[in-house]
Amino acid sequence: MKKVPFIVTMQDVARYAGVSTASVSRALAGKGEVSERTKDRIHALARQMGYRVNPIARGLRSRVTGTVAVIVPQHHETRQSIAEPFFMEILGHIVDALAEHDYSVLLTKVASNARDWITKSVHTRQADGVIMIGQSVHHQALNDAAAAGLNIIAWGENVPDSAYVSVGSNNEQGGYLAARHLLEQGCKKLVFLGDNRIPEVVARCEGYRRALEENSATGEIRATSQEVPVHFDGATAYKEIREFLRSGSKVDGIFAVSDRIAISALRALREANLHVPKDVAVVGYDGLPIAAFAAPALTTINQNVEAAGGLLVNKLLEMIAGNTVESTVLPVELTVRQSSLRKSTA
Amino acid sequence: MKKVPFIVTMQDVARYAGVSTASVSRALAGKGEVSERTKDRIHALARQMGYRVNPIARGLRSRVTGTVAVIVPQHHETRQSIAEPFFMEILGHIVDALAEHDYSVLLTKVASNARDWITKSVHTRQADGVIMIGQSVHHQALNDAAAAGLNIIAWGENVPDSAYVSVGSNNEQGGYLAARHLLEQGCKKLVFLGDNRIPEVVARCEGYRRALEENSATGEIRATSQEVPVHFDGATAYKEIREFLRSGSKVDGIFAVSDRIAISALRALREANLHVPKDVAVVGYDGLPIAAFAAPALTTINQNVEAAGGLLVNKLLEMIAGNTVESTVLPVELTVRQSSLRKSTA
DNA sequence: TTGTAGGCGTTATCAT
């Protein structure tokens, strides 16, 4: 015995107002010619009757959905990712920005078979465009989708010659700043923590290497480096880092490609009785709010996530409107906190 | 010069197969009578042509969208919330569970004017039902929506006589366990951190009080208590807790109504030069993965978030299928870690 | 300025 919610249709409004549905449509959409008087009357009536246009029906007819699909890639092995802080942070800002433009968000997590999912929501007319949070390992799928004419934009590294538009931070520069900071703090045994199959990580690693090379060129300090593959998923990363530490490798400076990985490192180091920053300096990446709450507070490469979310949305809506847009590389900055301070600031 | 993606429609398949769209529809949906032979032929052809039913059109006709709206409440003042770890954690599981049933997720953040938003997606036929993550201050709006026949379910406290179905942990018991644990650890100046306008928090607070009353009844230990209003948003909570500590109040045991708030407390305590757990024991709530990564590792009230997500989805789909479902209160358990260990375990 | 009619892609009903 369930009440069925009564839904007011445009027909109802039309009948009630004694006009045709066409007039109601015009009056409400503000398009076409309608006399001021009937327009006002219809507006009032519609509000009064609790009428709301059915975007589904409108979309079917006008091929505009007012919806954007947001895709969060999942890493194959660990399934997790949507809960990872960075994804959530940027997702929140994207949802906000889209809401401001009266757009709805269709949220999808996707693992390996991304190719289908990327096109699906648009092909089935459920969405006008797609935002992919992190290109992950799907660079080629994104390229194909964009080349096929899909409105698509990705957060991530600006890969040369990609067909799709991207917004991302200057990953190479970020990696460089992180490594240089560690060297400046006197670290001699550096470790890079990240999954080198992902374009953003590759770029961060290249920056990291550049700092090391620069350093060995000037030749003042002799520093060694190791690159350890570690997943974005925090729990998995923790286990991997623990294994690494148990293997007996010597470390005195760590650059983790995400704040979440860095926090996993902090725990692993703590459990290995290594003091941060005295024994090991740690630098993360993302500039998430939680970085400031870690113990010790985490030095990190700050990317403006809120701006990123806004940019992704604005650019995508531009694309949907038929305009061409360019990729953007956002600047990064080093935020120094206790986790990396081995020298006194004085 | 943009390629428009070519979209295969049911008509196309029908034409190609030399049958009517009706037959294609029946063959693909598996409903109605179709001969095995043509059914197979159509299936093969459809796959080959890359045809996918347009859920929009189907929804328009059959009034089933295959989509569920997930609403995340935002706290009025702080705007944040979707990025708060608990919301993300459960959202992730909900998305997973819905995907398993081939359901899409329409994600909405909502602030004060929730009343409209709750009904909107369903009334406009964008979704078959609604999942609200945390009833927040919208208990009445939820009640009204459910009474009006909306398929709606909320994560949160099972408020007596609510018209809507809910899934939540045993908040009262959780609060009780937390406070009793603090008392057992010898804390004498307890503080409750949480926003008492929210049903879940109220229940946790009642449990907390029950433990205190029980204690004062047995009369062995004389413990005082303060209840400090603190928002769910981590950054805001941090400031509020800092203010509280600066006010000079004495504390030796804290129960925070979320792990995120507890982590904010850890930071504020650290900055106030109070040692955890020696000076102050801290217990959180949620049982999030990050709790184990806090420094010191956070004692918490564990609620099975993954199970919760699955239950919310299953129940909602049952409702959509026309069956009646009951609310569920999930058990909680205390997970003891270092943040509360003042007595040696021995 | 307003109404009529057709169609968006699908499903459901009714014939055949």
Add this chain to the structure above:
DNA sequence: ATGATAACGCCTACAA
């Protein structure tokens, strides 16, 4: 078993 045909709710030429 299959095919017309109407309808879902809306938009938009075109006609009035």
